[in-house]
Amino acid sequence: MEQIKQTLAVALGAVLGGQEIQLERPKSYEMGDLAFPCFRAAKSMGLNAAQLADHLAHNVSIAGAELVATGPYLNLRLDSENRARTVLGDFFARREDMLKPDAETILVEYSSPNIAKLFTIGHLRSTMIGHALVQVNRYLGHRALRLNHLGDWGTQFGTLLAAYKRWAEADNPKLEMDFPWADAVPEKRRSPLYRLFQLYVRFHKEEQENESMRGEAREWFRRLETGDAEARRLWEWFREISLSEFQRVYDRLGVAFDAMDGESFYSDKLALTVDALQGSGLLEDGEGGSRIIRLEDVGIHTPCIVLKGDGSSIYATRDLAAGLYRKSRYAFDKCIYVVGSDQVLHFQQVFAVLDKLDTWFKGRMVHTPFGMVKLPEGKMSTRAGNVIFLEDVLDEAVSRVLDIIEDKNPGLPDKHHVAEMLGMGAVVFFDAMNDRVKPITFTWDRIIALDGDTGPYVQYAHARICSVLRKAGGDWIDLVRPTCSLGPDTAIIPFCEVEVPPALGGLSDKSAHSLLYELAGLHDAICSVRRENMATALARQLVSISKAFSGFYTNCPILTGDNTEADRRARLSLCVATARALRQGLWLMGINAPEEM
Numbered sequence: 001m002e003q004i005k006q007t008l009a010v011a012l013g014a015v016l017g018g019q020e021i022q023l024e025r026p027k028s029y030e031m032g033d034l035a036f037p038c039f040r041a042a043k044s045m046g047l048n049a050a051q052l053a054d055h056l057a058h059n060v061s062i063a064g065a066e067l068v069a070t071g072p073y074l075n076l077r078l079d080s081e082n083r084a085r086t087v088l089g090d091f092f093a094r095r096e097d098m099l100k101p102d103a104e105t106i107l108v109e110y111s112s113p114n115i116a117k118l119f120t121i122g123h124l125r126s127t128m129i130g131h132a133l134v135q136v137n138r139y140l141g142h143r144a145l146r147l148n149h150l151g152d153w154g155t156q157f158g159t160l161l162a163a164y165k166r167w168a169e170a171d172n173p174k175l176e177m178d179f180p181w182a183d184a185v186p187e188k189r190r191s192p193l194y195r196l197f198q199l200y201v202r203f204h205k206e207e208q209e210n211e212s213m214r215g216e217a218r219e220w221f222r223r224l225e226t227g228d229a230e231a232r233r234l235w236e237w238f239r240e241i242s243l244s245e246f247q248r249v250y251d252r253l254g255v256a257f258d259a260m261d262g263e264s265f266y267s268d269k270l271a272l273t274v275d276a277l278q279g280s281g282l283l284e285d286g287e288g289g290s291r292i293i294r295l296e297d298v299g300i301h302t303p304c305i306v307l308k309g310d311g312s313s314i315y316a317t318r319d320l321a322a323g324l325y326r327k328s329r330y331a332f333d334k335c336i337y338v339v340g341s342d343q344v345l346h347f348q349q350v351f352a353v354l355d356k357l358d359t360w361f362k363g364r365m366v367h368t369p370f371g372m373v374k375l376p377e378g379k380m381s382t383r384a385g386n387v388i389f390l391e392d393v394l395d396e397a398v399s400r401v402l403d404i405i406e407d408k409n410p411g412l413p414d415k416h417h418v419a420e421m422l423g424m425g426a427v428v429f430f431d432a433m434n435d436r437v438k439p440i441t442f443t444w445d446r447i448i449a450l451d452g453d454t455g456p457y458v459q460y461a462h463a464r465i466c467s468v469l470r471k472a473g474g475d476w477i478d479l480v481r482p483t484c485s486l487g488p489d490t491a492i493i494p495f496c497e498v499e500v501p502p503a504l505g506g507l508s509d510k511s512a513h514s515l516l517y518e519l520a521g522l523h524d525a526i527c528s529v530r531r532e533n534m535a536t537a538l539a540r541q542l543v544s545i546s547k548a549f550s551g552f553y554t555n556c557p558i559l560t561g562d563n564t565e566a567d568r569r570a571r572l573s574l575c576v577a578t579a580r581a582l583r584q585g586l587w588l589m590g591i592n593a594p595e596e597m
Contacts (some may be wrong), residue, residue, distance in 0.1 A: 001033070001086055001520045004062070008034060008076055011060045016041055025524060029517035032068065032075030033083060039072055080513065084504045084570075087516045090523075091577035092498040097491060100141030107145050107330060108134050110338035111255070114151035115242040115262070116160050116196040119249050119390040121442060122340075122373040128428050128590050129370060129436060130338040131255050132535040135588040136526055138491035145330065150262030152239055153318065156200075158221025161234055162213065163199035165220075175241075188391075193245045196238060218310075225267070225312055239264075249391065253424070254590055256488035266321040270313050273321040277306060280357055295352050304349035319350045320357075327360065334364055336533065341369035341437065368533040371439035388442055397423030397448035404450070405597070412596060421592045422456050423448070428591050429455025429539055436534035453543045458582055459593055461546035465579040466595040468558055472572055477595075480579040486587070493584050498576065506567030507574060511555040515548040515574065522581050526588065535589050542585045549578050 009021045019041040026032045038056070042049040049072030057069040064082035068075050078086065110130020113123055130146070137144035168175060175192035178184075182198045207213040224231040243260075250256065266273075277283045277293065286292035289309035295302075306317050326335060337347060347367035354361040375388070402419040405412055412418060426448045433453060434440055450456045469476040483494045507516070518541070525541035557563065558571045583593040 001090060002523065004065070004076075004078070004086060005034060008036070008060075008062055011062060012036060012056065012074075015056060015059055016045075019044065025521055026073075026075055029077075029083075029513050031070065032077040033065075033517065033520065034076040036074040036076075037072065038074060042072070080508060081504060083513060083516055083520075084507045084574075085500055087520050088500045088504075088573055088577050091519065091580050092500055092573075094495070094497040095492050096494065097138065098141065099143060103142045104137075104333035105143045105145070105330060106137050107147055107326060107332045107335040108137075108338065109147040109149050109336065111250075111257075112149040112151060112339070113242075113246060114156065116157075116193065116200060116238050117242075118193060118197055118245070120373075120387040121390050121393050121447070122387075124390055124393075124427065125370050125373065125431055125436075125440075126338045126340070127250075127253065127255060128431055129368070129534060130336075131253075131590045132432070132529060132538070132588060133336060133338065133368075133533060135491050135590070136529040136535075136538075139526060139588060140530060145259070145332075146257045148257040148260040148262075149322065150260055150264075152235075152242075152262035153264040153267060154315065155218060155221045155312075157224060157235055157238075158217040158219070159203050160196060160200055160238060161220040161224065161231055162216045163203035164196075164234060167199060167202065168195070189389075191245065192241045196241065222310065222312060252391075252394070253428075254488055254592075261322075263315075263318045266318045266325065267313075269321040269325060270317055273317065273324060274306060276324070276357060277320075277353070282353065282356055293349075293353050293356075295349060298352050298355075300345075300348055300352055302345060302349070304353050316346065316350055316353075319346075320353060323350065323354050323361065323365070324358075327358070332364065334366060336366045336368050338368045338370070338533075340372050341439075342372060343367070344369055366533070368436070370436045370534075371434075373440045373442050375442055393427055393447060394423060396444065397426050399423075400448060401426070401450065401456070409597070418594045418597050421594050422450070422459060422597060425455030425459050425586070425591045426450055427455075428589060429458070432535040432539040432589055433543075435536055436532075453540075455586075455591055456597075458542045458546045458586060459591070460597060461549050462579055462582040462586075462593040463595060463597045464553070465549070465575045465582075468553075468575055469572065469579070471559055472568075476572055476576070479576045480583065491588070493580075493587055495580055498573070501566070501569045501573050503566040504570045506556070506563065506570035509552075509556050511548070511551040512571075512574060515545070515552045515578065518545045518548040519577060519581050521545075522585060526585070529588070538585055538589060542582060545578065545581055545585075 005023055009023065012021050021036065024035045024037060026035045036056070038049040038052040042052040045052065050069070053069035053072055053074045056074045057067045060067055062076060064079055066077045066079070068077060108130050111123065111127040113119060134144045134146050167179065172179065175195040178190060179195065179198060185194065203213065203217070220231060224235055282293045283291050283306060284294060286303065286305065290305055291307040292303040292305050295304060304316055305314055306320070308314060326332060339347070344367065351361070351365045354365065398419045401422040402415065405415045405419060430447055430449065466477060466480060469480060479496065479498055483496055486493065507513070521541055522545065525537045528537035529535050552574070556571055558568065558575065563571070586593050
C-alpha cells in the first residue's frame with residue numbers, strides 16, 4: 001500500500017504543482033482505500049474544495065484503481081483484485097532490520113525506577129510506552145537507543161542511609177530477616193529490597209513528627225556526595241540489591257536497555273556542567289545561597305534551581321549534565337523522555353536551559369508525559385506506602401487466566417506459559433488502549449479485563465487463526481512462525497517469504513475486503529505511534545483487525561469441502577497475513593501471541 005500511496009502522491013503533485021500532499025485513510029473500504037482532503041490545496045489556489053476534488057478525479061489516473069470525488073475529498077478505491085494482491089504482498093514480502101538511508105538517531109529514556117523501591121503499577125506506563133517507542137522507531141528503520149536513567153542519587157538516599165543506620169544496621173545488617181516492627185507480608189515479598197522499602201516508608205512516617213530527622217537525612221546525602229567511604233559502601237550495596245530485582249522484572253516484561261546510566265553516573269560531570277552555566281552568564285544567586293537560572297524571557301516564571309544552598313545538586317542539575325553528555329556521546333537527532341505528567345515544569349526548565357546554553361538542542365528534546373496511575377482514594381505514594389506493586393498485578397492477571405484455562409481447556413499444553421502471555425497481554429494492552437496523557441484510576445477489574453477490546457481478545461484471534469492453519473495441514477502453520485527466536489533486540493519479526501496466490505476469487509466477499517482494508521491500516525497505525533509517541537493507535541488497529549477477522553471467519557468458510565482449491569488457498573493466505581499482522585503489532589507493544597489458548 002505504501003507504493004500506491006507514493007504513486008498517488010506523485011500523480012497529484014504533477015497536477016497541483018508545489019502543493020503539500022497529505023493522504024488519509026477513509027472510514028471504510030467502501031469509501032476507498034486512500035483519501036486526499038482538498039481543503040488546504042483549494043484554499044491556496046482560490047478554489048472550492050469540492051470543485052478541486054472533482055477536477056482531480058477527472059485528471060488523475062492510477063492503474064488498478066478508481067478515483068472518485070466525494071464532496072471535498074478525492075478518494076482512491078482499488079479494484080478488488082488489486083486490493084487483495086497489494087495487501088497480501090505487503091505481508092508476504094520478507095523484511096529485515098535495516099536502517100533507512102535517512103535514519104535518525106533517537107534516544108528514548110524510560111522506566112527509570114528509583115533504587116531501593118519496588119516496581120509499582122505506575123512504573124508500567126513509562127516502561128511499556130518507552131519500549132513501544134523504541135520498537136516502532138526501529139521497525140521504521142531508525143536507530144533507537146534504550147536509556148534507563150536510574151534514580152540512584154539524591155536526597156532520598158540520605159533518607160535510606162539514615163533509616164538503615166537507625167533500624168537495621170545493629171540487628172538486621174544484611175536485611176535477611178523480617179523487621180519485628182513491620183507488618184507481615186507474603187512470602188514473595190520477603191526480600192532485602194522490600195525491607196529497604198519498609199525502612200524508607202517508616203522514616204518518612206516518623207519524620208512528620210520529628211523534623212530533626214530531615215537534617216539527619218540531608219547530612220547522610222552530603223556525606224554520600226562528598227565521597228564518604230561508609231555512605232558509598234552502603235549506597236553501592238543498596239544499588240546492587242535493586243538492580244538484581246529490577247532485572248528479574250525486566251526479563252519478565254521482555255524489556256532490555258542499551259545503557260543504564262543512573263543519576264550517579266553524572267556525579268563527576270556536575271562541576272563541568274555548573275562551570276559551563278557559570279561561563280555562559282546564566283547562573284544567578286537565589287534564596288538561601290542557592291544558584292538559579294531565570295527563564296521569564298521564555299515564558300517560564302519559576303526559576304530553575306541548579307544548586308541548593310548547601311552546594312549540593314538536584315534532579316535538574318543531573319538532567320542538564322545528562323543532556324550535555326548525550327550530545328557528546330550520541331550526537332542524537334531526538335531525545336525522548338517518557339516521564340509522568342507531574343514533571344512537565346521540570347522538563348520545560350531543563351530544555352529551556354539547554355537551549356540557552358547551546359542552540360544545538362533546540363527542537364531535539366521531547367518530553368512525552370503520561371497520566372499517572374491513581375488509586376480510587378487518590379494518588380499513590382511510595383513514602384506513604386499506599387502503592388500497588390506491579391508484580392502483584394501481573395500475578396493476579398496470570399492467576400485469573402489460569403483459572404479460565406483450567407475450566408475451559410485443562411489439557412492445553414504448557415498452560416502456565418500461555419497464562420503468562422495472556423495475563424501480561426491483558427495488563428500491557430489495557431495501558432496502551434488508554435490515551436497516554438490521561439490518568440488511570442486503578443481497579444483490578446479494569447486493569448486485568450479479559451473480555452471486550454483487550455489484549456486477550458487480539459491474542460485469541462491469533463490463536464484461532466493458528467488453529468485453522470494447523471487443521472489445513474501442510475506447511476501453513478509454519479508460515480506464521482518466525483524464522484528465528486525473538487528477543488528484546490528484535491523489532492521486525494522475520495517471517496519466510498510467501499508467494500501471493502495467482503487466483504484470489506475466494507476473497508470477493510465484503511467481509512474479506514473489510515479485513516484487507518484493516519490490514520492495510522496497520523502501517524499507518526505504526527507510524528502514528530512514532531508521530532504521537534504513544535501506542536494507542538496501534539492497539540486500536542489490532543482490535544479492528546481482530547474484529548474484521550471474526551467477520552471474515554463467519555462469512556467465508558475456509559476449510560469447508562465446498563471450496564475450490566483456489567478459494568481455499570486464497571482464504572488461508574488471508575489468514576496467514578492476518579496472523580502475521582497481529583503477531584507483529586502485539587510484539588511492538590511488548591506482548592506475545594500464543595498459538596493455542
